[in-house]
Amino acid sequence: MIDLLSDTVTVPTEEMRLAMFNAEVGDAGYGEDPTVNQLEALAAKMLGKEDAAFVSSGCQGNLTALLSHCPRGHEVILGDRSDLYDFEAGSVSAIGGLVLHPILTELDGRLSLDNLRSAIRDKHDYQCAPPGVIVLENTHCQSGGRVLPASYIKEVHAFADEHDLPLHLDGARVFNAAIASRRTPAEVAADFDSVMFSLTKGLAAPFGSIVCGSRPFIERVKRYRKLLGGGLRQAGIMASAGIVALQTMVERLSEDHRRARLLAERIRAIPGVHLEPSVIETNMVFFRFERDGLSTAEFLSALSQRGARMGTLSEGVVRAVLHYLISDDDLEAIASAVQSVVQTKPL
Incomplete structure (x- = not known):
């Protein structure tokens, strides 16, 4: 069978399997797994952020990031054809108490500035849930794996700053976006306050995703990771494959x-x-x-x-x-x- 169902159906490379077998481990719950720490430091450096957290999945990564950005009852402004809206089991609302506010997704995956502007409610109107965070997806899956232009992202970043809102990137395939646009991953992520990317989509690791952002932000992410059952122990066995993925599978x-x-x-x-x-x-x-x-x-x-x-x-x-x-x-x-x-x- 030639399997093109997804880029998650891959198996670990031989180098990943060897790294998993030989991984140095400790108790990640106490921050003492050296391989997890190495993976998080490598991911933060590659994405140009201060810190990173190793999480079990992209769904958990997005959820911990959004909870870390805004309180319950606030709105998550995102595309109506985004993976976070359609394929993450409603976790942001069901578990996080956040209100999903979908707006029209353009054919190339963008959210127009006009529609973003219309989505911003008056923070002082107690009848409306206040805006909490804006989410973009890059590459944009349901638009065919499209790459958001750098100039567009800068416009949305300026818009988010204007309204004092954080900007989160669902970058499950951010390395595909970087390769396709001939930019570094850090350049692709530069205008975002946080970014989640997957180690299993395209990079062939068997487990995990990463959330990157400032150090205080990642401290909050790690607290929510624990709350959601994502506290890990000798996780270096899994993190070692992620290190090999970042070192050998991106280019x-x-x-x-x-x-x-x-x-x-x-x-x-x-x-x-x-x-x-x-x-x-x-x-x-x-x-x-x-x-x-x-x-x-x-x-x-x-x-x-x-x-x-x-x-x-x-x-x-x-x-x-x-x-x-x-x-x-x-x-x-x-x-x-x-x-x-x-x-x-x-x-």
Whole structure:
């Protein structure tokens, strides 16, 4: 099976497995695991922030960050097609007591300044939940893995400062954004007060995410990490794989981007298949297909029977995600499987 369901279906590299076997460990609950401390210091340096916290997942990372930014009852202003809004089980509201305030997501993943401005409520109007934090996503998954332009981020940063609001980055795939835009991760994160990134998306680590920000902010994050059951002990076994991921898997993301463009070219040439979006910036390829009477679930099932696995985030749209286990030789087989499903006449 050629598995393109996500860039989280990877397995650890041999170097990661060896590092996990040999990891020096201590009690991370007391701040005494040297490997966890090394990972957090490395992550903070790469993202240009003062400090970092190792957390179990991106969902936990975003939740601890948002709780650290604003009190219960405040609004989280974010896109209506963001992963945080759609795919994090409502944790921000259910557990954090924060009010999600979704606004229209543009086709390229941006939140327009006009819509952001309209979302800001009068802090002195007791009838309204006060604004607490603004969240952007980069790369933007549901827009096709798009990269937010640096100039746009600076505009949102200035807007957030104008309203005295912190700006948080859901940067699960921030390293893809950095590679695609030919900037350093620190440059991509520079205008944000905090950033969360995943070690398991594209970087092939088997566990964990990182939250970066100022030292006082990260102290609050670590308190909420404990509150949410994320206090770890000999976590260096897992952190060691994260260190290898940051040291060895970032630069090679350009290969995933290159293969995504090649796969898109092959799929684009198939009659009845339409890329959506047509622009491929990182490691994702989204497309629609034309075949009467075939649902998305049926398409994916038929594709799997032909040796290729993909996924969907909404009915009618198929997503393929490239990662380090996909080779150039796989691309033709993937395209052939798609073509076979689309062009096979129904019984």
